Amino acid sequence: MTLPPELTSRLQALKALLDLGDVELASSAADRLQAHREIGSIAQIIDYFSTHRYAEAGRLITNVLSEGTRLVRWTDPEIMLLEAELERLSSDLAEAEAEQVELAHQIARFHAAHHQTLGARLEKLLRLRVLLREREASADPAKAADYAQAQQDYESFQQDSAFREEEDARTKWELSEDEQQELKRLFRKASKKCHPDVVPPDHQAAAAAMFRDLSESYEKGDLVRVQQIAAQAEAGIFTASDMATAADQKASLQARVQVVRAALEKARADLAAVQQSAACRVMSQHPDWDAYFQSQATKLDQEIKRLADAIEGSKP
Template identity: 30%
Template sequence: MQTEAVFEDIGIRIQSEIRKAQKSIFVAVAWFTNKGLFNELAIKAKNGCKVYLIISNDEINQKSSIDFCELETENSKVYKIGNGETELMHNKFCVIDNSTIITGSYNWSYKAETNFENVIINTNDTTLAEQFINEFKNIVKKYFPEEFTSNEIVFPLNKIIKRLEILKNYIQLEDIDEIKREAIKLDEYEFNGDIAEILVDLRKQEYSSAIRKIEKFISRNHQLARWSDPEIAALNLEIKNLENQLSGYDNEKIELEKLLSEFQHRHTIELGDIIIEILKLRKQKFRFDKSKYEEAEKDESQYKQQVKAEKEKFIFDLTDEQKIELKKKFRKATVLCHPDKVNDKFKDDAQKIFIELKDAYDKNDLKKVSEILNHLETGSYFKSRSETITEKDLLISAIAKLRHQISVIMNEIITIKESETFKIIVEIKDWDEYFSSTKEKLKREFELLRKEIGNKEDVTAI
C-alpha cells in the first residue's frame, strides 16, 4: 500500500494511472471537460476494460465539448446525476482495478488545471477501493435503481479471501502441488498489487513471506467480505454443471442434425436429377390409374421443391482443418449465447444471436462463426443464470427447469439416433463411394422403368 500527494500536472498523472488499468475504472467527478482524460477512458473501454462514469447533470457538463455517448457501450456507462442546482453530485474520485484510488479537490476539467488543486493517490489499497466502489454503487442505485447491478464485480473479495485461506492451509500442510494449483486460480487478479506480491512470493517458494502477506490481506479486508450462504454457492455450482450438460447435449443434437442436413443436401445435389426423372416415369406408368397417378404426381412435385430448395442453399467447402476449427469455435460461442443458459432478461437477444450462429454453422460459414464468437468474447456476453440469480428459491426453480430441458433434449437425441436415415448414414464408410454406387443403381432403375413403359405402350398400340 502506498499513498502519494500530487499537486502539479495532476491531469497528466491521472492519465498515467488510467493507462495502467486492466479490468475496471470507476470515476465520479462533478465536472468533466478535460478531453484528454476522457479519451483515455474511451480507449480503455474500447479495449475491454469496464468503465463507469458519474458526472453532475448540470450546464457545465451539458455544454462540454465531450461526447459522453462514446462511453455508452457494452463495456462502459455514463450516469448523469441530479439537476446541478438543488441536487449536486460533488464527488471527485476514481478507482482503478479495485486497487488504486485517486481522490482530492481536482475536478476533471480544464479550469482545474489553472487552480490550486490536489489529489491523493492510494495504490494497492483494496479496502479503501471497496469503500469507494460501494459509494459509487450507492449513488447510482439511488438514481438508476434498475441499471447498475452488483454482478459487475471484477475483484470478488469474498472468493479471493477464501482462496487465500485455502492457500494458507496448504502452506501449513506443506503441500507444494496444491499450492501451485490453487495459486493459478488467483492469476486473473494479479492486477491487484497485494495479490501480485503474494503470487511472486509463492512462485519463488518464499512461503513465510507469502503467508505473512496473506494474513495481512485477510485481516485488512475481512471486514468488507460479505457473508454468503453456502447453500446458494452450492446451488450456483449445480446450475453451472447443469448448464454445461445442457450445452453439451445441445451441441450433440446440433451435430446430429447437421450430419442429417449435410447428407440430405449431398443426396439431393448428386442424385436429385435422376430421381426426378424416375418420378416422371412412375407418373407416366400410372397415367391410367387415377389414384396412383395423383400420388406419383404429388411425390414428383414435392421432391422438385426439395431439390430446388437444396440447390439454392450455399454451403461453404472447408478443409478438414477448417471443419475442426469451425466446430471448435461454434461450441465456444454456444457457451456464451445459448438461450437456455442465460438469464431470462437476456434470453431474446441471446436467441437472435444463437439463431444467426447456428445458421452460419449449418452453412459451414467459418468467417461468420468467427465474427460472432469474437463479438461475444469482446463484449456481448450474456451472463448465465448461475451468475445473476441470487435468491435461493429462484435457483432451485432454475435447476428444475434445466433438468427438464436436459431430459427433453436427451429424448430428441435418442429419436434422431433411432431414425432409419441416421442408421443408414452411420453405416456409410465412404460417402463418395456410396453416392457413386447409388447413382448407378438409380440409372439402372431408370432404364428398367423406361423399358417397362415402352413395352406397355407397344402392347397398347397393338
C-alpha cells in the same frame, strides 16, 4: 482492494483444497482464475501454481482474502455450491446443444451429397414412372389411381428439389479443417454464456436473440460472425446483477438451476431422437458416403433401364 464476490468464492474454495492437501484439484481450480489475471496478486497466485509453489500460493491467497474481503459480505456456502452446480449444468447443456447442432449439420451435408449425386437419377426415374403409369391407365382405367400417385410423387420431388438446393447451399463451408474446428470450439464456448436457459431472467430475451444469431452463423459456417458473438458473450454481458440479500440470491440460483436442469433433460432427449432418426442411422451405417451413393446410383440406373424398357414395350 475489494474483491468481487465470485473471485472471493473461488479463492476461498482454492484455499480449502490446499488445506486438504489436494494440490492436483487445487491446480485445476487455479486455472479458472485466468479471467482475473489482470489483478497482480491473482497473476502471482496462478504463477505459483504453474511452478508448483503451493505453500507460497497458500500464503498469498490468505493475504489476498484478508485484504480483499474486509468490506465484502460473508458468502453463504450454499450459494457457492449452487453457483458451481449452475455452471456445471450450463456447461453440460451447452455441450448437448452443440452436439445436436453439429449432428444436424452433418445430416444436412449427407442430404446435400445425396441430392447432388442421386437427384438427377431420381428425377428421371420418377418421370419415367409417370409415363409408364399413364400408358397403363390409358389401357386400364382401374389404374388411374396409380397414375395420379406417380404424378404426385414426381411433383413433390420437383418442389423438394427447389427447396433442397437452397438448403444445400448452407452446408457448403468455405473453411479449412482448422477453421472448422475453431468454429465448433467457439460455438460451444459461446453457447455456455448466451444460451437463454442459463442466463438470469432479466437477460433471457437478449440472450435468446444472441443464441439464434450464433446458431444461424454456425450453420452457415460464418467463422467471423461466430468469433464476434463469442467475444460478446465472453465479456459477461449476461451476468446476474447483485441481489439485495443472500436469500434473494439463493432463491434466484435455485430457480435457475431447475430451469437449466429441465433444459438439459430436454436437450439430451432431443439429441437422442436425432441420433435414432432414419437419416442418422443410414449415415452411421455408411461412413464411406461415396461408396454408398455409388451403390445407390447403380440400383437407380438398373431401375431406370427397367422402366425405360417397360415403356418401350408398352408402345402400341
